[in-house]
Amino acid sequence: GDAYDHVFVLEAWAARTSTDRFVEKMFELNDRWHPRVFGVEANAMQSIFADMLRREARLRAMRVPFVDVRQPTRVEKPFRNRSALQTIINDGRLLMLRNEQIEARNELETHPMCSQFDLVDSIASATGLLRRTSKQEALSNAQHNLARYLRNSGAPDWYIQQRLAGVVPDQGEVPPRPT
Numbered sequence: 001g002d003a004y005d006h007v008f009v010l011e012a013w014a015a016r017t018s019t020d021r022f023v024e025k026m027f028e029l030n031d032r033w034h035p036r037v038f039g040v041e042a043n044a045m046q047s048i049f050a051d052m053l054r055r056e057a058r059l060r061a062m063r064v065p066f067v068d069v070r071q072p073t074r075v076e077k078p079f080r081n082r083s084a085l086q087t088i089i090n091d092g093r094l095l096m097l098r099n100e101q102i103e104a105r106n107e108l109e110t111h112p113m114c115s116q117f118d119l120v121d122s123i124a125s126a127t128g129l130l131r132r133t134s135k136q137e138a139l140s141n142a143q144h145n146l147a148r149y150l151r152n153s154g155a156p157d158w159y160i161q162q163r164l165a166g167v168v169p170d171q172g173e174v175p176p177r178p179t
Helices: 019-033 046-059 077-090 102-110 118-127 135-152 157-164
Strands: 007-009 038-041 066-069 094-096
Touching: 007 118, 019 038, 019 046, 038 046, 038 118, 046 066, 077 094, 077 118, 102 118, 135 157
Parallel strands: 007 094, 038 066
Antiparallel strands: none
């Protein structure tokens, strides 16, 4: 995610495969993306799998930031997924690679009517792991970026201060040209 709460799906993968291949894929993804956190579902007996991944990382002398993801057991998956993703999708904040991630895109478009929605479920779960940015922090980042842009474009300090204070030039007024 970013300061504006966009969710970027960098990779979406699902397969009916062996446990060994699945574990290798987890470590490949960690090597490729170096995530801040790497969620592993840990309800009931799935916590044993999460523990095994941590042990495997130690044996490989790798740092993998595995964190347990516990799903509410009294909430249906389709509802949980919609609750996590609906606002993000409606606001246009879910970003995916256009010509890739076709299976994930298909699951999202047909959810919950598709026969399986493992990718949708994992994307929905991952959104819960993203660092939430406060509105104040997002505003501060936006102001910082605006000030940097204006400085780089040669705007005078007084104009930059007015813009940051929320003073917007009258319609049709053009910012002063740098001298």
